[in-house]
Amino acid sequence: MALTLNRKYIEGFVGQVELDALADFVSAAHKKIHNKTGAGAEFLGWLDWPSGMDASELARLEETALKLRETADVLVVIGIGGSYLGTKAVQDLLQPAFNLGGVEVVFAGQNISGRYLDDLLMYLEGKEVALNVISKSGTTTEPAIAFRILRNWMMEKYGEEATERIVVSTDEAAGALRKTADEAGYTSFVIPDDIGGRYSVLTPVGLLPLAVAGIDVRALLKGAEEAEKALSASSLEDNAAYLYAAYRQILNMRGYSVEVFASFEPAMAGINEWWKQLFGESEGKQGKGVFPASVIYSTDLHSMGQYLQDGRRMLFETMVSFVEDQAKMEIPFDDENGDGLNYLVDKSLHEVNQQAMEATAMAHVEGGVPILALEVPKIDEYHTGYLLYFFMKACAMSAYLSGVNPFDQPGVEQYKQNMFELLGKPGYEKK
Numbered sequence: 001m002a003l004t005l006n007r008k009y010i011e012g013f014v015g016q017v018e019l020d021a022l023a024d025f026v027s028a029a030h031k032k033i034h035n036k037t038g039a040g041a042e043f044l045g046w047l048d049w050p051s052g053m054d055a056s057e058l059a060r061l062e063e064t065a066l067k068l069r070e071t072a073d074v075l076v077v078i079g080i081g082g083s084y085l086g087t088k089a090v091q092d093l094l095q096p097a098f099n100l101g102g103v104e105v106v107f108a109g110q111n112i113s114g115r116y117l118d119d120l121l122m123y124l125e126g127k128e129v130a131l132n133v134i135s136k137s138g139t140t141t142e143p144a145i146a147f148r149i150l151r152n153w154m155m156e157k158y159g160e161e162a163t164e165r166i167v168v169s170t171d172e173a174a175g176a177l178r179k180t181a182d183e184a185g186y187t188s189f190v191i192p193d194d195i196g197g198r199y200s201v202l203t204p205v206g207l208l209p210l211a212v213a214g215i216d217v218r219a220l221l222k223g224a225e226e227a228e229k230a231l232s233a234s235s236l237e238d239n240a241a242y243l244y245a246a247y248r249q250i251l252n253m254r255g256y257s258v259e260v261f262a263s264f265e266p267a268m269a270g271i272n273e274w275w276k277q278l279f280g281e282s283e284g285k286q287g288k289g290v291f292p293a294s295v296i297y298s299t300d301l302h303s304m305g306q307y308l309q310d311g312r313r314m315l316f317e318t319m320v321s322f323v324e325d326q327a328k329m330e331i332p333f334d335d336e337n338g339d340g341l342n343y344l345v346d347k348s349l350h351e352v353n354q355q356a357m358e359a360t361a362m363a364h365v366e367g368g369v370p371i372l373a374l375e376v377p378k379i380d381e382y383h384t385g386y387l388l389y390f391f392m393k394a395c396a397m398s399a400y401l402s403g404v405n406p407f408d409q410p411g412v413e414q415y416k417q418n419m420f421e422l423l424g425k426p427g428y429e430k431k
């Protein structure tokens with residue numbers, strides 16, 4: 001099993017009767033997904049993407065990545081939302097916390113901060129640099145500004161050679177970025193029309209920068225393909241993604257309106273952010289939706305632990321844990337035992353961390369927080385691919401169960417409209 005939903009902490013809160021009551025709704029939503037008959041069905045391209053990705057495109061992507069690996073010390077990924085969160089998520093989870101060499105992937109275009117870009121340009125000074133600018137629409141302001149500045153910097157540094165160091169991932173035909181890419185002759189990759197940003201991590205959006213970072217993208221896709229197969233079962237009891245979605249909806253209906261996504265692994269920080277966009281943008285509409293929040297334990301037990309245990313009771317938790325001890329770090333014996341830690345000698349940090357999780361889960365259940373426990377055998381490309389697909393499938397199901405379109409995000413437009421008016425963008429002048 002590449003992923004298990006352990007029910008031991010939820011059984012006291014949600015009974016089988018409640019799950020059974022949702023079974024027909026789950027089958028109906030399953031049909032909407034697989035027969036492509038639900039709202040937003042034109043964005044279901046991610047569903048069979050892992051098994052169907054074009055082999056020659058994958059080979060071209062790997063070749064491009066190899067070329068960039070040979071010429072760059074740093075790859076700057078320019079993108080926002082779904083155009084960078086997946087890359088950051090996988091990179092955080094799979095690569096060492098501290099840079100051990102190889103191509104470093106850094107990010108730009110996620111903010112409009114001059115300070116950030118100024119700091120980045122200082123950091124890039126004296127290094128060999130490549131850019132991967134990613135925007136599905138090709139018109140998003142934050143990455144467009146960052147690209148204009150970084151592109152000028154690249155032209156000054158490399159002249160003509162900059163063209164070889166810039167790769168664009170965008171729509172096949174539409175958007176300003178496509179036009180720029182074609183005119184300048186940049187290598188480019190297509191973000192499929194039928195895959196929205198937050199479901200795009202397994203397309204060139206995530207695969208190219210991850211391949212440049214040295215991640216085995218074929219293994220990532222393999223894991224996702226395995227999930228595609230395993231999670232195509234139509235019934236609630238045979239499909240862990242649907243079970244997770246059903247529990248979320250039952251809890252939400254009962255007033256648990258905030259989901260705290262938790263793990264005991266700091267490398268999950270990026271997955272936390274990716275997961276929040278996935279569920280937040282898919283479900284937060286028409287006045288509905290579970291509010292997605294996230295923590296990293298045990299760090300955040302020392303800041304958020306009090307609230308989790310004892311604050312307003314509208315929370316449930318989804319805890320992701322990794323079964324295998326991959327680091328095998330043990331606590332050494334100390335003659336003097338001044339810190340009193342000798343009672344932990346010979347225990348691995350993994351064991352201590354597992355006990356911390358068990359202790360936390362017991363305390364939170366006691367404090368009235370239902371917990372969904374997701375167990376993943378280990379951290380590697382294969383299981384990461386599986387996990388990403390699991391959440392995408394669960395999210396589509398969950399949104400359909402709550403009666404919203406999982407694939408649009410009409411509310412995101414409001415601030416953009418206001419900003420353009422305030423800045424006087426042509427066509428947006430205030431009347």
Ligand SMILES: O=P(O)(O)OC[C@H]1OC(O)[C@H](O)[C@@H](O)[C@@H]1O
Pocket residue numbers: 080081082083134135136137138139140143197198281409412
């Ligand atoms: O890839 P882009 O078109 O630049 O979009 C980047 C992001 O921008 C938005 O405003 C959307 O709400 C996100 O869903 C999207 O991932």
